[in-house]
Amino acid sequence: MLLSLRIYETDPDAKPRPRNPFVDDVVGRVSAGMMQGRRPVALSTFRFCSDDPAVTDRVAELYGGTPEDYDENTSHVITDAVTVDAIVDGPDALRSSLILFGPSGPIHHCDGVEFLEPPEDRGTPCGCPPSLRERKDLARSGRGPKPHIELRFRLHDDPELGYFVLRTSSWSTVAELPAAQDTLEEINGPAKVRLVMEHVEYTTKAGRAVSYHYPALTVIGAA
Structure with missing residues (x-):
């Protein structure tokens, strides 16, 4: 008879989670913003973070900026780069969903039509409104989920x-996902992707000037 430990039967919360290859071997994270205290700050260039200072040192050599300690465990560099070329392994490198976070984690996680979590609700209608405008309004009010987009890549350089x-919650990036996903599916293998910090400016009908940046992504072709 095979003997095995049963210690997690009495404390299931302590059971180690299965390895997630999407993030477990990642050396750094990329974003279009950062937190200063409790206040989110948008950036106009790409920001790289890593637990390994050697990684941010190399990023600074490639894309400019000055590496700094962000906290006791993390180094970061706000680069000078508005464009970064990347290599992805295939269509699974791009993931997207909608998530509403609560104090202790996600309280709503869906694909826009059906729940993805918790497991017992997966595949059932999520209840999100059909129109994009309503989805955005609920997200801005804190009562609806926001985009949660992740791109796993290596630097082309x-x-x-x-x-x-790269993680972003930009609705503008959402608009580019269908084309990017379709092209990655067609290539179905390593592909070159161009990341650009896109600058948007416009004036609303009420006369208010709006200006912001978001990470745009374009699939260039097979790598």
């Missing part, structure tokens, strides 16, 4: 440095 994950 230094693939050996390792994998990075």
Whole structure:
């Protein structure tokens, strides 16, 4: 008879989670913003974070900026780069969903039509409104989920440095997902993707000037 430990039967919360290859071997994270205290700050260039200062040092060599300690465990660099070319392994490198976070984690996680979590609700209608405008309004009010987009990639300029994950909650990036996903599916293998910090300016009908940046992504072709 096979003998095995049963210690997690009495404390299931302590059971280690299965390895997630999407993020477990990632050397750094990329974003279009950061937190200063409790206040989110938008950036006009790409920001890289890593637990390894050697990674941010190399990123600074490639894209400019000055590496700094962000906290006791993390180094970061706000680069000078508005464009970063990346290599992805295939269509699974791009993930997207809608998430509403509560104090202790996600309280609503869906694909816009059906729940993704919790497991017992997966595949059932999520109840989100059909129109994009209503979805945005609910998200802005804190009563609806926001986009949660992740792209796992290596730097085209230094693939050996390792994998990075870009995360964004931009609705503008959402608009580019169908074309990017379709092209990645067609290539169905390693592909080159161009990341651009896109600048948007316009004036509303009420006369209010709006200006912001978001990470745009375009699939260039097979890598």
